[in-house]
Amino acid sequence: MAETFSSRNYMRDLRLPFCPGCGLYALSDTFLRAVYELGYKDLSNFIFTSGIGCTSWIPSPYFKADSVHTLHGRSIPPATSIKLLKPNFHVVVFGGDGDIVGIGLSHFIHAARRNTDILVIMGNNMVYGMTGGQVAPTTPYKAPTTTTPYGSFEHPLDAAKLAVAAGAAYVARWTTVHINELKESIKKAIQLQGFRFIEVVTQCPTAFGRRVGFKDVGEMLKWFKENSITVKQAEGMREEDSEGKIVVGEFIEMRRPTLVENVYALLKEVQKSG
Template identity: 50%
Template sequence: MSEKKKTTMEILREKVEELLRTDRLPHVWCPGCGIGIVLNAFLRAFIRAKMDPNKLVVVSGIGCTGRTAGYVNVDSFHTTHGRAIPFATGIKFARPELNVVVFSGDGDLFAIGGNHFINAARRNHDILVIAVNNFTYGMTGGQHGPTTPTGAYTTTTPYGNPDRPFNIPHLAISLGVPYVARWTTYHLMQLQNSIYTALHRKGFRVIEIISQCPTVYGRRNEMKNPLDMMEYFRKFSIRKDDATAEEMELTYNGKIVVGVFRDVQGIPTYEERYEELLRRAQK
């Protein structure tokens, strides 16, 4: 009896599973959560890029997305809240041949870790940042964060959010980041392609992914069910690569402008500039 030939999907699934710590499943993420979609897109892009998993390092901070490092079957670090980027900086600067990816959430990267984000971006470290933006602090029960749209309801904004959210692509572009993109979990193929491209680029690369958190965000904002949020992403997102800063702004239940907003090559990375410095110092 001959074995049934495996389908392409089965082969891909096996390859994805090789990159997951399947002995840690089930994961902590809620049913309907978007983080798994992002992780899957990342792993598929990585498989397509045919890069060496032994040279891949995934660093996460704290929070729901911060748990990602715990599920990838490569060198992976679950660090302190907000500090994934400087931790990754130490790894990359010490060993530039490693492929360093920071996988973390909006609160971790832009509130408590905001100072590290802007400074690492400014220095242009050769690090890929996968920033999952679910508009809220999910792990602690749905408080408002640095990306919660003005007017949104969360456990700490029971009368609507008076705060103003970060415009992440605009922030990254202002810092000279060479690769800046935004997608939603609805844009599975575009996201995968974007990660694939970013894996081949050098320097600080930022991909923001708008992701659904039906459990603690959606249900307080009239999108109780995961599909409601995905439907919102589908209906309200517009691709516009040349979007202005104003157009990139996210508003409460408003339009979501997605696309590759910046893709510039040839900007020297911090690690490259340091190599030059080493040559001067050792003359």
């Protein structure tokens, strides 16, 4: 392990493309810190895929690693193929809320159902950030966006709960004010098997914060902090009372046969009988 952590050791000599104050700097850095603390000197044991959007820029081309930058919403299918062909690698998907649970939603559900051995990290900034702040399936009720100037009239999708219902092996949600918890969660998720999903509620001051009336990034982070409740606290609350809160913590951790195990076991059986 390198003497002290520096994200630069894991990154190409390029400047990240994010706006000042964007939470994606912290997400990128926390992921690399987790990798470092697990003892990986480089990213040669990892393969990344991502779609299109601000969050999707995290691994590609910035991480010094093999990565596939795919179409908007289509990062999970190539991750699945890569994991089946290269089962010894950690396959990690980075994507935004629009990418993962908007246009890419069916891939997300089926990957969880199959218990596909990948880690999906979703940066949830509650809008389509890169394209200017359109409403997303994760936009809070009544929040104004470029396409809902009078406030969103839809209730947001709970991606973590959906992943649990679909069969994920590990699900957690944190925000960019829960950096230590997020780092520990990433470390755990990298080491687990099956479909792992970590949602990271992250500030987008440019396309979300300004529009909903936050003065600066500090105000957004304060809102994350004051508005977060734990999974345990949420369990004891009525649904209408927890509406609008950010439920943070681990939602599930369970072991069941994974896609790779099932496919390779079947291949062995077929080869034996044929």
